[in-house]
Amino acid sequence: MTERYSGYDVMSKRNGPSWNDKTRQVVDDRLATPRGPRFFSETEYRTVESLADRIVPQPHRVDPIPVADLVDARLLAGGQDGFRHLGMPPPGEAWRRALAALDAEAQAAHGANFRHLSSPDRDGLLHCMHEGRLDHPAWQGMSSQLVFTQLVAKDIVFAYYAHPTAWSEIGWGGPASPRGYVRTGYDRRDPWEAAEVKDGDAAAAIRKNRRVR
Amino acid sequence: MRGRTAAIAVSGLFAAAVLGGLAARGRRRPPARRTRRDHAARQLDWGAATLAGSVLFDSAIEHYRGSFEHLGMYVPLAVASASMATSLSGGRCPGQLRTGTSVAAMLAGVAGLGFHVYDISKRTGGWSWQNLFYAAPVGAPGALSLAGLIGLAAQQLRSGDWPSDQQSGRALAALASAGILGDVAEVWLLHFRGAFHNPAMYLPVTVPPAASLALAGIAVGAGRPTLQTTRGWLWATAATGLAGVGFHAWGVHRMMGGWRNWSQNLLDGPPLPAPPSYTGLAIAGLASLRMMEDRHD
Amino acid sequence: MSDDPMQTPRATKGRAPDVFMPGGWVPMREYREDEKVDFVIVGTGAGGGTLACKLAEAGFSVVAMDAGPYWRPLEDFASDESHQSKLYWTDDRIVDGLNPLQLGSNNSGKSVGGSTVHFAMVSLRFRPEWFKSRSKLGYGFDWPLDWREMWAYYREVEDALAISGPVNYPWGPPRPRYPYRAHQLNAAALALAEGCEAMGIPWTETPIATLSAPRGRARPCVYRGFCVLGCSTNAKQSALVTWIPRAIAAGAEIRDLAMVGRVEVDRSDRATGVHYHRNGNWRFQRARNVVVAGYAIETPRLLLNSASDRFPEGLANSSGLVGKYITVQSNQAVWGTSDKEIRSYKSPPSLALTEHWNYEDEGKDFHGGYCYMSQGPEPQLWANTLLSGRGLWGDALVSEMQNYNHVVGLKMVGEMLPQERNAVTLADETDQYGLPIPCVTYSWCDNDRAMIDHALGFMGQALRATDARDIWEQTDDTCHLNGGARMGDDPRTSVVDADCRSWDIPNLWICDGSVFPTVGGVNPSLTIQAIACRTGDRIAAMARRGEL
Structure with a gap:
């Protein structure tokens, strides 16, 4: 499959007028996120990787988005959403419980830890979790559905779409200050936005996307 | 792609207009005794050239903003450039060429008016403040017609076809x-x-x-x-x-x-x-x- | 010394950050803590920031405190969703009830300027009848305010924020022309307009608090679309760049990173000042009057946390209504995919709206009204909407995200009915300051659900009338926070009077969205600011008559 925004790299705008210093600093810091577990334990970290692999599966990339590292970094920094459901512990603690519970569920259903399951088996468990049908005591009273939509899957999705590679993938214009946008109507594109492959003409899109600054 | 083409086209047209106009000026004969009509005609030339220049650059920018979505959007650039060139060259410009460009400018202006009116009428909201503000400006092409009219007037003055001063x-x-x-x-x-x-x-x-x-x-x-x-x-x-x-x-x-x-x-x-x-x-x-x-x- | 505005207060040493210049400062008057200032205001958002300006300009000595940092948007704001979550109130809070609220990014700000630093700038007036919805429309509660008086204060706020709006507004009694012209509609807004025209109802450009032309030292909008993540150009007319600079120029002091934990009341039942946490210590500021303006969760929380021997149920709570009747607004949406490129990440998200169902009562099987607007989610928010609202994850999510530039949506802001059971209470746990954290309980009622059904049905039809396909409904979302210390004519059934003065403690005032008895079907910020302007004028008038 050709990519929808072939040749578009949002990072090509980094030194242009669409990025201010603060944005450059923030995104540079994110791209420099240390690899490996810091908040999680080694095994927890591997489980997060195996979760991210199912929740935001990536095409083969030379430099894949380090979803687990980004989740780890956020929890390490004590990131909170500003609310939690009655009976839910703060995010870090909830994450640890959830990872343990997933292993417990995986052991009960398949006799192996979550990260060692096949992709279909992991998907199967995650479907049950999403529908709130997991109720092993290891959840310690947390609703598996809430943990899925408001914590685990959410944090993973946020981490993935915090990364410029994902921004390029969906053809988003990316950071925009001081320069914003001029052409905003139907089917209108500024020369500094991603061009979509139209009528199978990838070459035309690539040509335009190469000129994005 | 179109952006770059447009930029090249605009700069080319502009260069041609200025060079053409200046070349014509360079070939100016030693002035005979100039009549009041000559002076006025020359002045009208300058007026028309200034107006055409304003239209040229304004439509270049606005139509670039409009991504030159159809070929018609290049027309005012071409016509305004020609109008500017013939106006700058003034009396040196062959009469038919001058008349031709002036008439073209007038017609292009009228056509532009038509296109802009059509553009507004087919937009969501129709004749609303929103579209008057942000759609193709209703009156702008009129300036091109005016440049043509003024150019024509300059020529009429020179030819002496007009009645009393x-x-x-x-x-x-x-x-x-x-x-x-x-x-x-x-x-x-x-x-x-x-x-x-x-x-x-x-x-x-x-x-x-x-x-x-x-x-x-x-x-x-x-x-x-x-x-x-x-x-x-x-x-x-x-x-x-x-x-x-x-x-x-x-x-x-x-x-x-x-x-x-x-x-x-x-x-x-x-x-x-x-x-x-x-x-x-x-x-x-x-x-x-x-x-x-x-x-x- | 750290230059991190989240760690070290900036408004100190007789100066405050100049929001219009990177690294800039403006002189600021400072008051000693043992000096009895005329007013100490808790919170600097739409309520507190506005009132600080009005009171300072009326000549009162004012100290306004905010738990959040003091930003200079030009240098502090990145174009980045994750990073800008620094604008939100993310302190620990518990949600509960049949329909627990989502707080944080959704509705709670922690900055000097409060939630207006990340609000969507939609600046709508109430429908006049809503101020008397019980008597005139048969539901909810009457406000002790007259709409004609509010109409004048709306105007004052619209001028102060240079609202960009349509030349003629299609609904309600005549209003003066908005100070600035409407912005150019983006594709998302055009889709809303198309849908309305197909349904035969009026639509208009949204009156919005972002500049369509330069103003003073603020630059006009560049249509970057990060509005709800903080405006890095100052086009957004938040309290941070409008009321607060005016307040400082008029002699008010702003204290950033100052978390107020308790209002002190003496034996004669008068407030004497506030205990607040700043620079690692608990401190006390004396004051003749205390204004609580922390929005619908922090305001009741502070009043409850200030309970004393004489007021064991919390301050201003003789009616028992502090924290009760919290009312949010329904915020459901329909989404679809257009063949055309929409790219709704460009421009402010809600450039067009219809208030048809706020003003039309025929054909409704529910009380109240709603408006709906065009939408422009940035990628993280959109991905999360697909996850939480549509249940997508895995390949389904990643491939649906490929349609991001073609997504078009309509989202309602609907009037939920006030219910006593929807409440802010104190939990057993404590936060980083050692203060009991709030627990927010929320459940929808049948009327809420009926309105949501109506809106989803109508918006779905409107969206289908455009070229959008794959249309789906996002059924579980709310926005805004109001109520919790409502105003009224009767001390038994309200917390404050029409002047936002508490019935129980004459020098304790409440000035923010928590005084709303009902919420109407429009975003509340303009009304909060209008009430603050009125309160400022009323206080000045009372002071002249010696009634303070």
Whole structure:
């Protein structure tokens, strides 16, 4: 499959007028996120990787988005959403419980830890979790559905779409200050936005996307 | 792709226009005794060239903003360039070429008017303030027609086909008066869109209307004292047009990112090439006064 | 010393950050803590920031405190969703009830300027009848305010924020022309307009608090679309760049990173000042009057946390209504995919709206009204909407995200009915300051559900009338926070009077969205600011008559 925004790299705008210093600093810091577990334990970290692999599966990339590292970094920094459901512990603690519970569920259903399951088996468990049908005591009273939509899957999705590679993938214009946008109507594109492959003409899109600054 | 093509086309046309005009000037014969009509015609040339130049750059920017979505959007660039070139070359330009470009400019203006009206009418919201503000400007193509008309007038003056100086002067005054009024309407609309946020924005909707009114007085046969006043208002209008470029340059600087963010602010900020249209029309108005002056050559 | 505005207060040493210049400062008057200032205001958002300005300009000595940092948007704001979550109130809070609220990014700000630093700038007036919805429309509660008086204060706020709006507004009694012209509609807004025209109802450009032309030292909008993540150009007319600079120029002091934990009341039942946490210490500021303006969760929380021997149920709570009748607004949406490129990440998200169902009562099987607007989610928010609202994850999510530039949506802001059971209470747990954290309980009622059904049905039809396909409904979302200390005519059934003065403690005032008895079907910020302007004028008038 050709990519929808072939040749578009949002990072090509980094030194242009669409990025201010603060944005450059923030995104540079994110791209420099240390690899490996810091908040999680080694095994927890591997489980997060195996979760991210199912929740935001990536095409083969030379430099894949380090979803687990980004989740780890956020929890390490004590990131909170500003609310939690009655009976839910703060995010870090909830994450640890959830990872343990997933292993417990995986052991009960398949006799192996979550990260060692096949992709279909992991998907199967995650479907049950999403529908709130997991109720092993290891959840310690947390609703598996809430943990899925408001914590685990959410944090993973946020981490993935915090990364410029994902921004390029969906053809988003990316950071925009001081320069914003001029052409905003139907089917209108500024020369500094991603061009979509139209009528199978990838070459035309690539040509335009190469000129994005 | 189109952006770059357009940029190349515009710069090419502009270079051709300026070089053509200057080359024609260079070939100027030693001046014979020039008549008042010659002077007035020359002045009309300058007026038409200024107006065409304003249209050229303004439509280049606005149509670039519109991504040159169809080929018709290149037309005003080509026609305005030709009109500017023939106007700059003045009497040196072969008569038929001059007539041809002038008529083309008039027609292109009318066609543009039609396209812009059509564009607004088919948009969601139709004839709403939103579309008057942000869709293709209704009145703008009129400036191209005016440049053509003024060019034609210059040629008529030279050819001597026109009746008395007085009558030609009054006709020219009427043309310039109406032209300025049209321009005022456009400026008012766009400055209203900008909420007249800077008091200077009232200048181009107060000074030129006065000039237009005075010119209208001339056209209907007001006397000599009015001539002086009118000349004053016209000079003020011409100056407003030039000062406008300065104000608009300041306006671009006032946008987020200022001139460093030119790729946005030249398009979203106040249009740099628009205000000199007043200057062009005022020069044409001054030419009409010249025709009515009492002194003899 | 750290230059991190989240760690070290900036408004100190007689100066405050100049929001219009990177690294800039403006002189600021400071008051000693043992000096009895006329007013100490808790919170600097739409309520507190506005009132600080009005009171300072009326000549009162004012100290306004905010728990959040003091930003200079030009240098502090990145174009980045994750990073800008620094604008939100993310302190620990518990949600509960049949329909627990989502807080944080959704509705709670922690900055000087409060939630207006990240609000969507939609600036709508109430429908006049809503101020008397019980008597005139048969539901909810009457406000002790007259709409004609509010109409004048709306105007004051619209001028102060240079609202960009349509030349003619299609609904309600005549209003003066908005100070600035409407912005150019983006594709998302055009889709809303198309849908309305197909349904035969009026639509208009949204009156919005972002500049369509330069103003003072603020630059006009560049249509970057990060509005709800903080405006890095100052086009957004938040309290941070409008009321607060005016307040400082008029002699008010702003204290950033100052978390107020308790209002002190003396034996004669008068407030004497506030205990607040700043620079690692608990401190006390004396004051003749205390204004609580922390929005609908922090305001009741502070009043409850200030309970004393004489007021064991919390301050201003003789009616028992502090924290009760919290009312949010329904915020459901329909989404679809257009063949055209929409790219709704460009421009402010809600450039067009219809208030048809706020003003039309025929054909409704529910009380109240709603408006709906065009939408422009940035990628993280959109991905999360697909996850939480549509249940997508895995390949389904990643491939649906490929349609991001073609997504078009309509979202309602609907009037939920006030219910006593929807409440802020104190939990057993404590936060980083050692203060009991709030627990927010929320459940929808049948009327809420009926309105949501109506809106989803109508918006779905409107969206289908455009070229959008794959249309789906996002059924579980709310926005805004109001109520919790409502105003009224009767001390038994309200917390404050029409002047936002508490019935129980004459020098304790409440000035924010928590005084709303009902919420109407429009975003509340303009009304909060209008009430603050009125309160400022009323206080000045009372002071002149010696009634303070």
